Amino acid sequence: MIEQLRQTCRRLLEDGRVQVVIGYGQSVPGRPAIPVFIRRPEDADLLVWNDRCFTNLTAYLKRPEVRALGRPAVVVKGCDERAVVVLEKESQLIPEDVHMIGMVCAGMDDPPAAKCAACDAHVPRHADEVIGEAPNPAPEPPGPAQRYAELAAFMELPQAERMAYWMGELARCVKCYACRQVCPLCYCERCIVAKNRPTVIDTSATLAGNFAWAITRAFHLAGRCAGCDECTRACPAGIDLRLLNQSLARVAEESFGYRAGTDPQAEPVIGAYALLDQESFIR
């Protein structure tokens, strides 16, 4: 697979179809692969593909300095490409802007990361080309019960214990905003936490401010989060932001049959409405 990936990279650059290939490069063994930006065909050998390729490289598509390099090709896994589908839906990209090299992925890390255990996109569905053999026979795709298993277990706790859990977790947040920086879908040029007239969210890392930030970050991704879990992986305090993302993804799936980034034709659930939206909580 690595050789095929490198050949593809060489071909795309030689043909001038892209000016840069965003892929994974070797880091210290055992550590996550580092992003590399290949601009010359002879550098294609820097690309690697292994079970440490966690990073969702599509996050770089929003960066002006990356956009300045020219048309990119980006190496994606089945989970990563969902972010590109959402970006296209939100008019942040047009499909011609980016070339997606999809990698068939058996799951990252050993044992597999939490998201990989419930993965139903081992083979990318929307990439321009796919490298690797689809598993044969195809594994049984996991259903919603597996996707939201951790959340369901967490929600078994009484409300006061859930609050106590988050008070403990969010007390460690230092507001580094790594969760925002790695997110391919946090692309506002000016984040709401950077706005101070009026100050919406306490900018210092107080517990109240951390709650407000956690709520804001998650809710701004409501019905949009592609579930790559990069926010959780990037968090230096080890806060399980995945639970918050999942609670919103579950509403989208259960109430609207919508999973962000899986179907380019589906109408987004936020920014849209239906006259017959069913709810039981309004008096």
Place this chain on the structure above:
Amino acid sequence: MSMADQPFEPKIVAFVCNWCTYLGADLAGTNRLEYPANVRIIRLPCTGWIDFNLIIKAFETGADAVLVSGCHPGDCHYTAGNYHARRRWMFFRPLLDTLGIDLNRIHFAWISAAEGRKFQQTVTEITEATRRLGPYMNYRKIVEASA
């Protein structure tokens, strides 16, 4: 009498839209319908405008319960603001639930300009329910830890 001896009076923040619920509250007033003074009404253009951060901000500043109220479906002055708001709340409540925030303290209602009585009843019910729940100690702990 010290503060501690006084009965608990909940603070309730009502975010209401300019076109329906605010006028409903106004009607309650002109009809001399009495409702608890615990509610602080904040008038905004439309429920579709009501940012979820305002709800969080209300709790941060000591609210014990929040009411969000606007025009009935089909009555929005801006055609669809309340539909957008409704959909947003459908996502917002489960998120708060995951965080362990008490959903019994966040109320949503449709109250039209003709429903002074409904405004009175809603506010009275919420005040009584919140009085039973007591002060929102969990959120106050968060705020106190932030001082």
